[in-house]
Amino acid sequence: MTDSIQTRSDFEAMRHAMVVSQLRTSAVTDPRVVAAMGDVPREGFVPPAQADVAYRDAPLPLAGGRAINAPLITGRLLTAAEIQPTDRVLLIGAAMGYAAAVLARLAGSVVALEEDATLLAAARDAIVDAKVTFVEVPLNAGAADGAPYDVIVIDGAVESVPDTIVGQLAPGGRLATGLVDRGVTRLALGRRTGGGFGLIDFADLDCIVLPGFARPKTFQFAR
Numbered sequence: 248m249t250d251s252i253q254t255r256s257d258f259e260a261m262r263h264a265m266v267v268s269q270l271r272t273s274a275v276t277d278p279r280v281v282a283a284m285g286d287v288p289r290e291g292f293v294p295p296a297q298a299d300v301a302y303r304d305a306p307l308p309l310a311g312g313r314a315i316n317a318p319l320i321t322g323r324l325l326t327a328a329e330i331q332p333t334d335r336v337l338l339i340g341a342a343m344g345y346a347a348a349v350l351a352r353l354a355g356s357v358v359a360l361e362e363d364a365t366l367l368a369a370a371r372d373a374i375v376d377a378k379v380t381f382v383e384v385p386l387n388a389g390a391a392d393g394a395p396y397d398v399i400v401i402d403g404a405v406e407s408v409p410d411t412i413v414g415q416l417a418p419g420g421r422l423a424t425g426l427v428d429r430g431v432t433r434l435a436l437g438r439r440t441g442g443g444f445g446l447i448d449f450a451d452l453d454c455i456v457l458p459g460f461a462r463p464k465t466f467q468f469a470r
Contacts, residue, residue, distance in 0.1 A: 258301075261302040265285075269317075269319050270319065280326050287345065289302060291373055293307055306455050309366060310366060311366065316346075316455050317453070320453075321349065321402060324424070328422075329421060331354070331397070333397075334353075334355055334397040335395075336400060339403075339412070339457075340360070340457050341360060341367065341402075342370065344369065347359040350400070358393045386460070387409050395420065397420050398420060399421075399424075400424070401422070401423070403454060404427045405456075406461050406462035408422065408460070409460070420438070420439050422436070422446070425454035431451065433450065433451050434448065435448040
């Protein structure tokens with residue numbers, strides 16, 4: 248927390264600086280993503296004590312041990328997902344609603360999934376948009392009632408993507424996520440095709456890690 252009190256124009260200046268210095272210089276090339284992130288007041292989707300640093304190029308802590316990704320991470324994931332105005336999107340890890348608010352400007356509809364009731368309540372207070380439906384369930388369960396989705400965005404890093412979530416993706420659909428690999432996080436994109444589903448990483452970037460996505464342990468014979 249800082250001692251200063253920011254005005255609306257201060258936040259607008261910080262948002263502009265984020266777009267210029269973080270997004271446009273780091274492969275966030277979709278003009279719709281850039282415009283949406285330049286429009287959404289990120290300071291309204293973090294704890295009040297963090298508002299002054301909402302546009303910092305680093306994760307910010309939230310309640311319950313969770314965190315929100317740096318703006319660049321969300322921007323890269325949304326750019327990779329190639330979201331179209333008619334797409335039905337599932338967002339996993341809605342936190343306090345920032346990514347959901349950005350997605351509402353990009354997609355036809357958004358199902359925003361969050362398991363932390365405190366974070367979800369804050370997101371619902373921050374977003375009043377008919378395009379966004381909030382769901383409170385475990386992150387690793389997905390939201391089968393609204394499936395299939397054209398795009399699934401996991402706004403954080405996971406060790407593995409459960410088959411349950413892959414099964415909620417429409418044929419030809421895209422899934423953008425962070426991956427944890429031996430302590431290193433990478434951003435990755437996958438597509439569901441007739442031959443199955445696979446992820447290809449496209450950037451080595453620090454990403455928050457979401458709970459509940461540990462890689463299943465493989466059976467080993469005792470010696």
